[in-house]
Amino acid sequence: MLWVDKYRPKTLDKVIVHQDVAQNLQKLVSEGDCPHLLFYGPSGSGKKTLIMALLRQIFGPSADKVKVENKVWKVDAGTRTIDVELTTLSSTHHVELNPSDAGFQDRYVVQEIIKEMAKNRPIDTKGKKGFKVLVLNEVDKLSREAQHSLRRTMEKYSASCRLVLCSNSSSKVTEAVRSRCLNVRINAPMEEEIVNVLEFIAKKEGLQSPQGFAARIAEKSNRNLRRAVLTFETCRVQQYPFTNNQAIPPMDWEQYVSEIASDIMKEQSPKRLFEVRGKLYELLTNCIPPEIILKRLLFELLKKLDSELKHEVSNWAAHYEHRMRLGQKAIFHLEAFVAKFMSIYKSFLISTFG
Amino acid sequence: MTQDAQNALRRTMETYSKVTRFFFICNYISRIIEPLASRCAKFRFKPLTEEIMGSRILHICKEEGLNLDSEALSTLSSISQGDLRRAITYLQSAARLFGSSISAKDLISVSGVIPNVVVQAIFSACRSGNFDLANKEVNNVIAEGYPVSQMLSQLYDIVVDADDISDEQKARICKKFAEADKCLVDGADEYLQLLNVASSTMQALSNMPQDMIIFGQNKKCYGLPSCTLF
Secondary structure, X not given: OOHHHHOOOOOHHHOOOOHHXXXXXXXXXXXXXXXXXXXXXXXXXXXXXXXXXXXXXXXXXXXXXXXXXXXXXXXXXXXXXXXXXXXXXXXXXXXXXXXXXXXXXXXXXXXXXXXXXXXXXXXXOOOOEOOEEEEEOOHHHOOHHHHHHHHHHHHHOOOXXXXXXXXXXXXXXXXXXXXXXXXXXXXXXXXXXXXXXXXXXXXXXXXOOOOOXXXXXXXXOOOOHHHHHHHHHHHHHHOOOOOOOOOOOOOHHHHHHHHHHXXXXXXXXXXXXXXXXXXXXXXXXXXXXXXXXXXXXXXXHHHHOOHHHHHHHHXXXXXXXXXXXXXXXXXXXXXHHHHHHHHHHHHHHHHHHO | OOHHHHHHHHXXXXXXXXXXXXXXXXOOHHHOOHHHHHOOOOOOOOOOOHHHHHHHHHHHHHHHOOEEOHHHHHHHHHHXXXXXXXXXXXXXXXXXXXXXXXXXXXXXXXXXXXXXXHHHHHHHHXXXXXXXXXXXXXXXXXXXXXXXXXXXXXHHHHHHHOOOOOHHHHHHHHHHHHHHHHHHHOOOXXXXXXXXXXXXXXXHHOOOOOOOHHHOOOOOOOOOOHHHHX
């Protein structure tokens, strides 16, 4: 079992990083009821962990017994019926799904599943009618229509089901949905907190970690706890006992992007652009999301640039990322950014050095 | 309602005026077509004043047994911007999360408003003219998970209120805010947009030329918003 899963806190009182949030959540559900919730924060900050712990707090250990189902819904959409296929993760008390997997049909999924849940309402031990919890991941990737239909369904079926929404940024969730939920911001853990967690794991595993080693991993992790724990485990596999100067392996795709960055800094020509295209394709086919590539590329370039160019390059990065979102094929926009950068950089070189 | 629907309503209103009276509620009277507006007696509702809101909130607090100090009350009225429903919602959420005594900080954390310190940090980084400092602050905002759209509107308030910024600079900065906001609605990446806004604000504040034509290329393209190119 990976350490990330093994040391994921199971209950709200065991969490290390967001203790204040956990305490508040505990108070919130102490009466067995809760409002709709919206968790937002960067990835690797512990949104999912808190949600799972919260479910356990409400429903007890039975919330952990989940089964994976691959369901097909037949949706009646006016003139024709559409089959929507989606994988769900469910226990007797909650259903969890990624509606954005259904692409543009996400609207139907959201409506159908909530209706279905409302139909068979669970009854709790006291014979009172209980509620089910629907956990929706990646709400920010939901289409606008789906978000609009979500707000109707949220109100209509609020007696029988509670929604727990999980998203990376709350700006992409419409105001209407946001105002119906209790918003819970989960910030990325500070480096000291990550160090605490790593030391906790090291203690549990009976490992000796030299002074400052955990701090180095935390620094490299970009305040992403999941990544820090994964890196820690990788280091453990590569070399144990740890030494103070042990290299912390970077992610291979980051290495690759940094190679691309130095490639385009060295030479600006159509030939080089062609070579870079191959590398970008390589990254895309390995399922690295294009906006992550672009951001990383910008990060690498900013490290090497003169300050007067930084403004312009970041401006164009924002420009092409926006275009990428509107368009269909990411490679065009990535390549356009590279070409733009080459042109800016080359004319800068010419104007400074002649 | 669409224009067509409003036009259709006009006939219906006259035909059935004997048996039916209509009540219309709208946010903007300018979006009601003239013939329809002229058929009705108009009542205008102003946003609630701070005193009225304050007294109502205190009334609720008394009924619910909540403890609210004066600082929290003024925070509540400023973050809800004259919207009583929103104020009550915030109050209820805060009461559920933090129990019966509520401070200004609790209200801010429930409402999703960004603490002033954070916004000021970004703004002073922009003033400093140091790109790397601004980049660091932007990274921090993203890691803390603050919504960037909210950030933009709070930055906007600061920029407009600032006395030492010339009108032209303000215009340049606000133009960039508008573009970034549109991009965010389209689903663009928050980090890149905020970085872009910070960098252009910095350029405007230090009076750097907007169109970087020093490099002599694509003069037309520089400084134009992405949207106009479509």
